[in-house]
Amino acid sequence: MKPSTTHLALPFFDSVHRDLGQRLADWIPEQHIDESDDRRACREWVRLLGDNQWLRYCVPAGKDGALGGALEKLDSRALVILREALAFHSPLADFAFAMQGLGSGAITLAGTAEQQAAYLPMVASGEKIAAFALSEPDAGSDAGAMSTAASQAANGWTLKGSKTWISNGGIADFYVTFAKTDPAAGTRGITAFIVDADVQGLDSSEHIAVMAPHPLATLKFSNCQLAGNTQLGTLNGGFKLAMQTLDIFRASVAGAALGMARRALAEAVSYSRQRKMFGQTLADFQLTQAKIGEMAALVDAAALLTYRAAWMRDEGERLGSSVRVTAEAAMAKMTATENAQRVIDMALQMHGGLGVKVGTKVESLYRDIRSLRIYEGATEVQQLIIGKAVLQS
Known part of the structure; x- marks a missing residue:
């Protein structure tokens, strides 16, 4: 297709x-x-x-x-x-x-x-293969609570702690890793490092199995010795750097959700045109037409917010503006992932029993979409970001 x-x-x-x-x-x-x-x-x-x-x-x-x-x-x-x-x-x-x-x-x-x-x-x-290591067992949305620490050593840094839910964990060639370099400073005490996969003291063997299979792992750092030139960006500027990185890619998460929603809608349209029922096709029923109409509107609403966020970020870059588009990216990510979940659920329902059969496209989409409402900032976090921005405007 x-x-x-x-x-x-x-x-x-x-x-x-x-x-x-x-x-x-x-x-x-x-x-x-x-x-x-x-x-x-x-x-x-x-x-x-x-x-x-x-x-x-x-x-x-x-x-x-x-x-x-x-x-x-x-x-x-x-x-x-x-x-x-x-x-x-x-x-x-x-x-x-x-x-x-x-x-x-x-x-x-x-x-x-x-x-x-x-x-x-x-x-x-x-x-x-690249990876981004920010989350920890007790520090997901609250990055300031991370406990992985980097302390200065004679020839660079010593890294201790663990990261989890790391995409590409175990197959990546390097991990951009965020660690506390000033434990008392909260988010103002985080620094980024480039950690090559073959560095001594890094264990990425603990794989995490999830409902829609993707390579995920927990990383364990046991006295990893990092050279001084592995520091990425300014000392204690890692949290800001992580947020700037996520700002760029948050709108792209919305793009991924949009692609899944569009596929679910296309599958629903195709199936409804072919499925015979009571002497006509499923598409001939007004209830089916209403559902497809709702799905199409949900997709387009998400698309407009997604494209707006991406356009605003690119325009800011073109004009040399330092204005962040955090709220707009949050709106796109929240709306696209939530709408995609609804669209895919409706497409699966339209397929009836076939929708829950392992191996059908709508069944796999139903599993694939779920994590997008969580990673790179859960829906509830996006709501907080948007709400604070509105209140401060």
């Missing part, structure tokens, strides 16, 4: 986005990877996406194209277009793409020239 490209005509997008969206919509339906082993499949998706130049949108081009990116800067609209189309076809393909961007995003934003040159070109080619 081919993703639709009609939304690319909206004024949020430029010609570069329309060309990207059309090329991807033509390419992605032809790609097929056995996803029965999520870790192996994720590696294969990274390789395939890298070989076909799509991962180049996860990093900036750099001077004379030295960093490997397709565009001068990270472009939120490109990320949204890519994630929407990939999630329409395969949520695991979307996951593989997204983590290359999120896992390297802090290096793009705050890395030294040497750090960027060492990591970003290999992320763009798929030669290195």
Whole structure:
């Protein structure tokens, strides 16, 4: 099934986005990877996406194209277009793409020239798999409560503690890891580090099984010795860096949810046209028509908020504005993920018993969408962000 490209005509997008969206919509339906082993499949998706130049949108081009990116800067609209189309076809393909961007995003934003040159070109080619390590067993939404600590040592830093729910855990080549460097300072005492997967004292073997299989793991740091040049960004500036990174990619989470919702709607329309019932098709019933109408409206409402957030972020970059679009990204993420859950649930209901049969598309979408309402800020966190922004306006 081919993703639709009609939304690319909206004024949020430029010609570069329309060309990207059309090329991807033509390419992605032809790609097929056995996803029965999520870790192996994720590696294969990274390789395939890298070989076909799509991962180049996860990093900036750099001077004379030295960093490997397709565009001068990270472009939120490109990320949204890519994630929407990939999630329409395969949520695991979307996951593989997204983590290359999120896992390297802090290096793009705050890395030294040497750090960027060492990591970003290999992320763009798929030669290195990236990961973002922020969450801990007792510090999810409350990042200031993290206990993983980095203390200064003779030749750099000593890292101790653990991270959990880490996407690409166990298959990543490096982890952008956030740790307390001033334990008494809360969020003002967090610093980011680049931790290579082969560093002594890092154990990523504790895999986490979830309802929609994705490579997740708990990371354990036992006196990891990090060189001084592994510090990423300013000392104690890690929390701000993490939030800036999430701001860029939060709208792209909405894009992924949108892709899943569009696929569920397409599956519902196709099935309703074919399913015979009481001498007519399911699509002939007014109740079916009403449900499909509601689903379409939910999809378009999410799309407009998603594209607005991405456009506002890109416009700010183009104009050199430092204004953050945190509230707009939160609205997009909250609305797109919540609406997608409703759309997919209605599509599954429309399929009847077939909807809960393992192996059908709507059944897998039902499992895939659920985590999007939690990761990169749960819906309740987005509500708080939006509410505070409204009250302060």
